[in-house]
Amino acid sequence: MIGVDLGTTTVRIHVKGKGVVLREPAVIAVLRGTTDIKAVGEEAYRMLGRTPGNITAVRPMADGVIADYTLTEKMLKAFIHKVLTGPARFLRPTIMVCIPSGITEVEKRAVVQAVHEIGARKALLIEEPVAGAIGAGIDIAEPIGSMLVDIGGGTTDVAMISMGGIVVSTSLRIAGNVFDRDIMAYVKAKHNLLIGDRTAEEIKRTIGGALVLPADQVVTMEVRGRDLIDGLPKTVEVTSEDVVAALRASLDKVANAVRQVLEQSPPELVSDVIERGIVLTGGGAQLRGLDVYLQRITNIPVAIAPDPEDCVVIGTSRALDMAHLLQDARTRYDRV
Numbered sequence: 588m589i590g591v592d593l594g595t596t597t598v599r600i601h602v603k604g605k606g607v608v609l610r611e612p613a614v615i616a617v618l619r620g621t622t623d624i625k626a627v628g629e630e631a632y633r634m635l636g637r638t639p640g641n642i643t644a645v646r647p648m649a650d651g652v653i654a655d656y657t658l659t660e661k662m663l664k665a666f667i668h669k670v671l672t673g674p675a676r677f678l679r680p681t682i683m684v685c686i687p688s689g690i691t692e693v694e695k696r697a698v699v700q701a702v703h704e705i706g707a708r709k710a711l712l713i714e715e716p717v718a719g720a721i722g723a724g725i726d727i728a729e730p731i732g733s734m735l736v737d738i739g740g741g742t743t744d745v746a747m748i749s750m751g752g753i754v755v756s757t758s759l760r761i762a763g764n765v766f767d768r769d770i771m772a773y774v775k776a777k778h779n780l781l782i783g784d785r786t787a788e789e790i791k792r793t794i795g796g797a798l799v800l801p802a803d804q805v806v807t808m809e810v811r812g813r814d815l816i817d818g819l820p821k822t823v824e825v826t827s828e829d830v831v832a833a834l835r836a837s838l839d840k841v842a843n844a845v846r847q848v849l850e851q852s853p854p855e856l857v858s859d860v861i862e863r864g865i866v867l868t869g870g871g872a873q874l875r876g877l878d879v880y881l882q883r884i885t886n887i888p889v890a891i892a893p894d895p896e897d898c899v900v901i902g903t904s905r906a907l908d909m910a911h912l913l914q915d916a917r918t919r920y921d922r923v
């Protein structure tokens with residue numbers, strides 16, 4: 588039994604009894620104009636922005652939607668093939684895939700189709716917040732409200748869950764990638780400096796945060812880029828306060844989405860959440876101070892799931908044992 592988290596930035600695969608066996612960037616490189624694979628994952632990631640004319644390296648789901656359906660399918664197949672080596676390939680495993688919530692019905696079927704073509708006995712789908720809740724150790728079968736906020740690369744998903752299903756949810760295309768772009772725009776405006784998205788991500792991970800630190804704890808980082816005025820390389824100092832300012836508008840939108848789901852949820856479930864707290868999952872959950880920031884805005888305790896990045900894939904794999912408890916997507920796409 589295999590759980591696959593088809594994330595917008597990272598694909599993760601968990602095999603029962605073995606743990607997380609694959610974590611690779613959701614990137615594929617092909618010969619331009621064809622679907623002939625040159626590389627996937629880590630290897631393709633290193634090619635991003637560095638390919639010669641005849642090769643393209645792309646993130647087929649970067650914005651939380653499947654931009655290129657054929658390439659997504661190829662990438663998914665290549666990753667599953669990587670982990671299914673030797674006799675395991677012939678055992679016809681049951682595969683549960685966690686999909687970004689923005690994808691359409693047609694795209695969901697495409698994912699199921701791809702998994703079947705690999706030789707899976709059964710292909711099941713699960714939605715990200717439900718998988719995240721299971722991975723965080725929440726007993727989702729109970730008639731008790733749980734609120735999950737997953738901040739990935741392409742999307743932020745906010746969901747109220749009860750009895751194995753989503754009661755109210757929303758998905759916004761503001762997540763890690765947009766935070767990186769916010770940082771690029773800020774550095775450009777403040778220092779006239781052009782930086783790449785990998786540099787921006789590094790700034791976010793190293794000194795980024797949702798809240799301003801006390802003055803004596805402000806941290807700084809040297810950042811290299813290209814001066815917009817003379818076109819030459821230049822190094823500037825970026826502070827943790829700069830990053831907080833850069834992310835403010837996007838984080839406010841995330842907070843608004845959380846508030847909106849709370850407003851639309853039945854009061855009994857909201858009361859459960861007030862008692863039990865909101866749970867954060869996804870790589871973005873690690874942004875410093877995000878828990879405190881959301882807590883201040885909602886007046887509800889906020890906790891970061893243990894192991895927030897692997898939480899979804901662990902939950903996806905675990906969900907295979909509880910398929911009978913899950914509502915929605917599962918049964919509709921199950922082509923046994």
Ligand SMILES: Nc1ncnc2c1ncn2[C@@H]1O[C@H](COP(=O)(O)OP(=O)(O)O)[C@@H](O)[C@H]1O
Pocket residue numbers: 593594595596597598738739740741742762763764788791792795868869870871872873874875896
């Ligand atoms: N320490 C950190 N602080 C802030 N953001 C982080 C940190 N670590 C990872 N991220 C961000 O998390 C995002 C990836 O999260 P992930 O849950 O793997 O995404 P997805 O499920 O969409 O593939 C990226 O945008 C990455 O920059």
Ligand SMILES: [Mg+2]
Pocket residue numbers: 592594595715737739740869899
């Ligand atoms: Mg994810």
